[in-house]
Amino acid sequence: MVRGQTPEEFQKATANLAYAFGRRHARVYSERPDDPPIRSGYWALVLGAVDRLRFRDRPSVVYLVVVRTDALRTLVDPFDVPSVPDFTALPLARREDLRHWCLHLLATHVLIGGATRSGKGSVLWSLVRVLAGGISSGLVRLWVIDPKGGMEFAMGRPLFARFACKSFEAMADLLDEAVTVMRERQTRLAGAVRVHTPTLADPLVVVVIDEMAALTAYLQDVDLRKRIAGSLGLLLSQGAGVGVLVVAALQDPRKEVLPFRDLFPTRIALGLTEAAQVDLVLGDGARNRGALADQMPRWAKGVGYVILDGTPEPARVRFSYISDDHIRELAAEYPAPADAADILAQVGRETATEPTRPPLPRQRRGPLLPDSLLNILDRDTDGGEPR
Numbered sequence: 423m424v425r426g427q428t429p430e431e432f433q434k435a436t437a438n439l440a441y442a443f444g445r446r447h448a449r450v451y452s453e454r455p456d457d458p459p460i461r462s463g464y465w466a467l468v469l470g471a472v473d474r475l476r477f478r479d480r481p482s483v484v485y486l487v488v489v490r491t492d493a494l495r496t497l498v499d500p501f502d503v504p505s506v507p508d509f510t511a512l513p514l515a516r517r518e519d520l521r522h523w524c525l526h527l528l529a530t531h532v533l534i535g536g537a538t539r540s541g542k543g544s545v546l547w548s549l550v551r552v553l554a555g556g557i558s559s560g561l562v563r564l565w566v567i568d569p570k571g572g573m574e575f576a577m578g579r580p581l582f583a584r585f586a587c588k589s590f591e592a593m594a595d596l597l598d599e600a601v602t603v604m605r606e607r608q609t610r611l612a613g614a615v616r617v618h619t620p621t622l623a624d625p626l627v628v629v630v631i632d633e634m635a636a637l638t639a640y641l642q643d644v645d646l647r648k649r650i651a652g653s654l655g656l657l658l659s660q661g662a663g664v665g666v667l668v669v670a671a672l673q674d675p676r677k678e679v680l681p682f683r684d685l686f687p688t689r690i691a692l693g694l695t696e697a698a699q700v701d702l703v704l705g706d707g708a709r710n711r712g713a714l715a716d717q718m719p720r721w722a723k724g725v726g727y728v729i730l731d732g733t734p735e736p737a738r739v740r741f742s743y744i745s746d747d748h749i750r751e752l753a754a755e756y757p758a759p760a761d762a763a764d765i766l767a768q769v770g771r772e773t774a775t776e777p778t779r780p781p782l783p784r785q786r787r788g789p790l791l792p793d794s795l796l797n798i799l800d801r802d803t804d805g806g807e808p809r
């Protein structure tokens with residue numbers, strides 16, 4: 423850049439630049455300097471002073487990428503299901519440079535904003551899919567709230583430890599119980615660790631909410647709405663550190679509809695209807711830095727903008743497309759284990775029947791009793807039938 427120019431000026435002029443080069447899109451990335459090397463020895467002081475100048479955090483080069491063919495035009499096939507999910511890098515989408523965009527799901531909450539039919543379902547299902555290995559091995563518990571009466575998630579019911587889709591009271595109960603799990607962990611883990619790592623004994627509880635506005639704004643029953651708002655506020659402000667996370671999708675990100683917007687550290691913006699909504703979802707200035715989520719063409723289902731770590735410019739990505747058949751396969755192959763629901767006793771107000779669940783392939787703990795004695799005890803409790 424010439425002295426006096428800033429990356430923001432290039433970002434504002436992307437449409438003009440694209441036009442000048444006869445292309446549809448142009449993107450501007452500013453360069454960030456690496457960390458300076460660690461100096462030692464005789465010249466350390468002098469070299470350190472030079473490094474401070476060379477590596478100062480002030481971009482001097484901008485990259486202008488002129489887009490000829492859109493890498494996101496083709497559908498993105500579902501990614502492989504890892505048997506042990508890496509919670510720090512869950513691949514969910516394809517980036518414009520054809521690399522994977524990975525979500526860091528530890529100690530964060532995720533907000534997905536997108537107009538109707540923009541593909542919020544594919545974001546949620548892409549996430550469920552990469553977590554599936556952890557679900558069946560007991561590292562992850564999905565507690566799912568589907569206020570649309572089960573239209574989105576009912577098909578994957580065996581994957582979920584808890585599921586509420588019809589009665590709002592059951593949804594409020596589910597959230598209350600998530601708060602109880604959080605409180606219990608807080609008292610147990612206080613002083614031991616500061617950030618929770620998922621284990622079989624203390625799995626990651628992910629509360630997935632499709633169409634969150636149904637709970638926070640459109641619900642008629644005021645008392646119930648207040649109760650839900652209370653527990654959501656607690657979960658969002660304190661749950662991340664103890665492994666009780668919220669992943670929520672919604673259509674309308676205005677403050678009246680979602681008062682807790684600022685409590686979500688990770689945000690994803692799919693196609694939106696108004697320019698002003700982009701900044702509401704991704705944070706101030708995101709649209710000026712290139713997140714044109716309000717200008718999605720009609721084919722761009724599941725295409726959205728995310729903020730990458732360490733770069734100010736939002737990245738455009740396309741989430742993997744999970745078809746109904748994929749969902750059925752997932753549900754058959756990775757069901758939640760038998761004891762998934764009883765982190766807390768099931769309230770059981772929901773009418774949907776619990777699916778049968780395979781037992782968890784876990785070593786029975788009880789080193790104090792010899793096997794022969796355990797077998798006798800098992801037989802006694804099961805009415806004579808050996809397990």
Ligand SMILES: Nc1ncnc2c1ncn2[C@@H]1O[C@H](COP(=O)(O)OP(=O)(O)OP(=O)(O)O)[C@@H](O)[C@H]1O
Nearest residue numbers: 536537538539540541542543544723724741742743
């Ligand atoms: N990643 C994707 N790639 C291609 N097509 C997609 C993708 N995600 C969704 N679609 C298609 O877009 C349409 C809408 O998707 P979806 O139902 O997920 O949207 P939504 O945002 O959840 O809508 P609603 O607000 O109505 O629930 C569907 O027909 C689906 O097949």
Ligand SMILES: [Mg+2]
Nearest residue numbers: 542543574632
């Ligand atoms: Mg949906």
